[in-house]
Amino acid sequence: MKKTLIALAALTFAGTAYAQDTSFATADADQSGDLTFTEVTAVMPNVTEEAFTAADTDGNGTLSEAEYTAMLEKSGG
Template identity: 65%
Template structure:
């Protein structure tokens, strides 16, 4: 349950950055196909490591486009 709340908080934060026009490709500064914490916070500095980790479903330390979609709430 606690993780859900963290994810929802992250959603609200990152949603603001996305509303400003930042897409996955914009955030992926090195075009690696995934987003590191540094890349995410370059666009959305309010995203905490805790929120980032909550979105990182496979725990590989970066966000795939699908993982980022969860963080950004683009399904809504």
């Protein structure tokens, strides 16, 4: 049981290598050009509000493509 959970966590942290499409265009469901917390968690359910806020470097409440990419790079290692 525990091993399965760890394997799942490892897959999640692998991020972009995972089967789910986490590209900016896919995440931006309403094609507004930026990502709300809801849009981000729709494709990456493991993103916490804290991580989202940290990634929102200009503090406007949404993630630009650059902010989103930076967050992916950070979480993906």
